[in-house]
Amino acid sequence: MNVVSNTSPIIFLSKIEALDLLPQCFDKIFIPQAVAKELRDLLLPDYIECTEISIAGANFVLGALDSTCNLHAGELEAMVLAQEIQANYVIMDDRLARRKAQSKGLKTIGTIGVLLLAYQQQFISTSEIEEYLTALTQTHGMYISPKILKIVLKSIQNNT
Template sequence: MPKVVSNTTPILSLLKISKLHLLHDLYEIITIPEAVFLEIEAGKHLKSYINLVELKWIEIKKINNLQSLDFFFDLDYGEAEVLVLAKELEADLVILDENLGRRYAQQLGLNVTGTLGVLLKAKQRNLIKSVRECLLELIENNVWISPAICDKVLQLANE
């Protein structure tokens, strides 16, 4: 089973379109750092909120090396903890949507995907029928995706 660490945005985006289960379907266990958990808990008032503690397939872990967070001073706390935790766990995959966080992950030698990569993989495994429908639903739910990225993802999905 691969070690997968996720940031907040992919979890919230998949929640907004009722596709959070895809993370479990594709990767079995998802690990998040405490900062990501706290960011999600801050949205308890949102319609799409889910109590992650109740999901047995999401593990919440503390990072060990707090000093290494200083290296990522230009990232938000959740992203920084994701990168530190991924290195500490020797994660096979990091799920991050933000460009700067993805660049740091690549510099650290981490394999990176994002929400759209999850949707592509889900389609390849026949877990969803249409990436296009999911993209439209994400956009309807105020998830910003650049038109160029939309086009590229739809091309990769053969849609």
């Protein structure tokens, strides 16, 4: 399974020291150049491949940035790259970006979805996913709606 990631999932997974879950859950992880630029000083592991989007894709991104789409270059390039390489998923957390990606026919998953996938595939335990969720929300400032958090916790509790 191939995925393209936006910036925030890589940052959040890195902050909770769970970035290594990506190659456990997915065969190949790609990021576009705009995401690499947004990650600036974060040292990326070799399994995250920075890939250029096409000229047509770059022109689309430039046009979208000039419009009132309210998305960042990283989000737009991630969507374009996901389409161009026919990725199974695009990993992004922002709700507006996810809706736009879904409207383009892309399947989305977020940071929490990656943790759930790792949990379901038994790469992490119940206590580990709970610790990750706590760290994301209480230490690193990730907003998870109460509704989504309730669904995630119920899903974890049903598997124990």
